[in-house]
Amino acid sequence: MIHRLPFVVHSPHSDMSEAPEREPRNSSPPSWSSIVFRVFAGFPLAVALMVILLLQTWLATLEQVDYGLHATLRKYFDPAAWYILGELRLPSFMGSKALLIPMPGGYWVLGLFFVNLLLGGIVRARKGWTKVGVLISHAGILLMILSSGVTEMTEERGTMDFFEGESSNVAQDYYEYVVEISERTKGIPDQVHVVRGEYLTDLVGSPAPIRTVRLPELPFDMQFTRYCKNGRVMSVREMAPAADTAVVDGYFLFDRPSDKNAEINIAACYAKVLPRQGEALPSFILSGDAFHPHTVRVGDRVFVFQMRKFLWTMPFTVRLDKATAEYYPNSTKPKRFESRVTRIENGSEANVEIKMNMPMRYEGLTFYQRMMGRENAQVANSRPYSQLEVVRNPADQWPKYALYVVTFGLLVHFVMKFVLYVKKITRTRKL
DSSP: OOOOOOOOOOOTTSOOTTSOOOOOOOOSOOOHHHHHHHHHHOHHHHHHHHHHHHHHHHHHHHHHHHHOHHHHHHHHHOTTOSEEEEEEEOOGGGTSOEEEEEEEOHHHHHHHHHHHHHIIIIISSOOSGGGHHHHHHHHHHHHHHHHHHHHHHHOEEEEEEEETTOEEEEEEEEEEEEEEEEEEETTEEEEEEEEOGGGTTTOOSSSOOEEEEOOTTSSEEEEEEEEETTEEEEETTTSOOOTTOOOBTTEEEEEOOOOSSGGGOOOEEEEEEEESSSOOOOOEEEETTOSSOEEEEETTEEEEEEEEEEEEEEEEEEEEEEEEEEEOTTSOOEEEEEEEEEEEETTEEEEEEEETTBOEEETTEEEEEEEEEESSTTOTTSOEEEEEEEEEOTTTTHHHHHHHHHHHHHHHHHHHHHHHHHHHHHHHHHO
């Protein structure tokens, strides 16, 4: 039997007083704040950012073969780079030319993706106990992105080299060259004053800018120009300098191409002492591979100047007790690198083993086993040495914690979905 629903037609003259009134629609346009929120929290923006990050990761992986890892990371993810030109090398049959692809800097793309995920994946997302797992996973991804930003802004990386029996409490920075200034008192260097690399690295180009650095604790100031990231001090007898290159005592700076392994670049620059009384002294050249520091007399006082990689001290001392290196047969591929060290702090000692993939973490510092060697590579029983990579990074373990959070969130989400599915199947069978 078919039941028909009652159908009533109201004519224009019928009484409509009993019909419910419709609420008038809000015809006012959305506010600018709501529009901005929708854009930054929107799914289209998330897709666009993920595509850009995917493209940047791909191009950076290709470029690091030609330019090295450090230079490629600086190019794509430097906070100072608002936009970059990615290079896609064309095949040989197309001329092997580099196709330049303009795109925003990766650091700011990640920052915008963080905002997008926070607004769209947390603030605007549907709430409820069935969505708890998704919210937890989104929080884990946010923590991972945040860790990369903290790492970029705060991380310091250096090396510690020593032979068996030696101790050290300083690490040498991987990349930053600085100028150290100290006064000679009775032949011994006094307090060291450091001009950091941030005052030097932008003094490039032709003609190079000139920068004066004030040193209020010393009787003079310093003037620097022509910084070379990978420079070599050349004699005019070896090679004729370019027309705009300054020559000091028959020597000049030759700017070599940066090495792919950025940590082996040797910086150099021109420097000049500006006494507060009297005339400026002659210019001189500072180089990271100089055997001896440069000496200058200012009045009755003697000062020495040296360019070297930045040293940062640690709150404890590490002594290398034994270095063990094993290699696979008939190869130089390391099989086992192990450093047995003693950590000395406030008169107490602790024995620690540092192995490949098993670092030592203490006081916010992480010590990785980087490489090993001998004082004389040609002599098998010469003194062994160990090089540890030292990392100071407050967000060192954050990516691991973020993965735990994401995994836990996905597990919660899948369990809830499975429980809801079982309940649905049970209800269907009862019907």
